[in-house]
Amino acid sequence: MLKWSFKVGSIFRIPIKVHVTFFILLAFVALMGENVYRSLFGVLFVILIFICVIFHELAHSLVARYYGHGVKSITLLPIGGMAQMDDIPEDSKEEILISLAGPLMSVAIAGLLLILVYLLKIPIVPLDNTTLFEGNILLNLFWINIILAVFNIIPAFPMDGGRVLRGVLNLFMSHLKATRIAVFIGQFFAVLLFFFGVFYDKNLWMALIAIFIYLGAEAEDRMWAIRHALSDVLVKEVVLKNYLWLNTGDTLKAASELFLHTLQGDFPVLFGDRLVGILRRESIIRGINEGRESERVADLMERDYLMTTEKQKLIGLYRIMTEKGISMMPVMDGEKLLGIITLEQIGRYHMISAAKGTD
Numbered sequence: 001m002l003k004w005s006f007k008v009g010s011i012f013r014i015p016i017k018v019h020v021t022f023f024i025l026l027a028f029v030a031l032m033g034e035n036v037y038r039s040l041f042g043v044l045f046v047i048l049i050f051i052c053v054i055f056h057e058l059a060h061s062l063v064a065r066y067y068g069h070g071v072k073s074i075t076l077l078p079i080g081g082m083a084q085m086d087d088i089p090e091d092s093k094e095e096i097l098i099s100l101a102g103p104l105m106s107v108a109i110a111g112l113l114l115i116l117v118y119l120l121k122i123p124i125v126p127l128d129n130t131t132l133f134e135g136n137i138l139l140n141l142f143w144i145n146i147i148l149a150v151f152n153i154i155p156a157f158p159m160d161g162g163r164v165l166r167g168v169l170n171l172f173m174s175h176l177k178a179t180r181i182a183v184f185i186g187q188f189f190a191v192l193l194f195f196f197g198v199f200y201d202k203n204l205w206m207a208l209i210a211i212f213i214y215l216g217a218e219a220e221d222r223m224w225a226i227r228h229a230l231s232d233v234l235v236k237e238v239v240l241k242n243y244l245w246l247n248t249g250d251t252l253k254a255a256s257e258l259f260l261h262t263l264q265g266d267f268p269v270l271f272g273d274r275l276v277g278i279l280r281r282e283s284i285i286r287g288i289n290e291g292r293e294s295e296r297v298a299d300l301m302e303r304d305y306l307m308t309t310e311k312q313k314l315i316g317l318y319r320i321m322t323e324k325g326i327s328m329m330p331v332m333d334g335e336k337l338l339g340i341i342t343l344e345q346i347g348r349y350h351m352i353s354a355a356k357g358t359d
């Protein structure tokens with residue numbers, strides 16, 4: 001989903017990216033305004049809202065950085081912002097403070113805007129649905145920041161409030177248990193919000209947001225369950241030693257036969273007994289599509305790939321593989337190929353450990 005994001009600049013050395021759908025939203029707003037003035041007003045308003053969202057995310061990011069957690073980027077999506085961190089803080093105090101920083105920033109911006117509104121003697125009226133294209137932009141932004149703060153502090157994953165809740169629970173119990181309870185409360189909220197949106201308020205947005213919260217909580221739960229099951233496990237315990245490989249001189253046709261008639265999708269490519277590349281399923285399919293069946297595997301393989309060893313921790317590897325979308329990685333002992341590890345295999349390990357009830 002985040003693939004289609006474009007860097008628009010950086011603040012405090014944190015790259016700011018904008019997802020392509022955000023530009024579509026801007027175009028949509030421009031088209032919705034009935035005249036040039038209203039269109040420009042709407043576009044400016046949406047851009048200002050997203051600058052406020054950047055400040056909100058920046059607050060999270062800077063507190064996270066203060067505690068030594070790297071921040072990769074801030075991405076803007078039409079549904080809001082997202083700060084991507086290198087790791088997830090496991091310390092409760094850090095998690096609580098990082099999560100609170102965003103809503104506090106939104107409150108601070110709202111406060112500043114309220115002072116401006118007051119000084120400029122702008123009458124304070126409630127926000128209604130015409131305000132995307134008209135009204136006083138400062139007052140509208142004030143309301144937006146209030147909504148940002150209130151909405152984010154809902155104690156439901158993946159909102160900031162959900163993280164604060166987990167952080168607080170984590171002071172009294174294990175991380176996994178705290179996550180479970182926070183996820184349960186979050187999903188309970190999501191269901192309430194959904195029915196409120198659909199039946200009482202007849203507000204489709206609210207129902208959509210409820211679904212978003214529900215799924216977000218679900219994903220958080222699954223991630224922690226896997227993290228918990230994989231913690232302290234080494235690659236050694238999951239490495240696949242019974243694997244197939246290709247030689248550099250094999251043809252793509254031979255590779256596609258293996259791909260079709262075995263369960264393996266990605267293959268190490270050897271020259272003699274030395275690993276020199278990886279032929280991934282995407283390359284096999286692309287090669288066939290381009291009619292290169294008689295070409296050598298060496299011409300289609302990936303030469304630049306990540307490797308691991310048996311002594312690596314599975315949890316770190318799992319994160320790298322899911323983040324970078326790598327389905328298979330060679331497991332090495334020095335120069336020697338020991339075996340391979342696949343996401344599928346890690347998933348199976350998790351299934352077994354969950355079945356044993358260690359989770």
Ligand SMILES: [Zn+2]
Nearest residue numbers: 102103152160
């Ligand atoms: Zn936030």
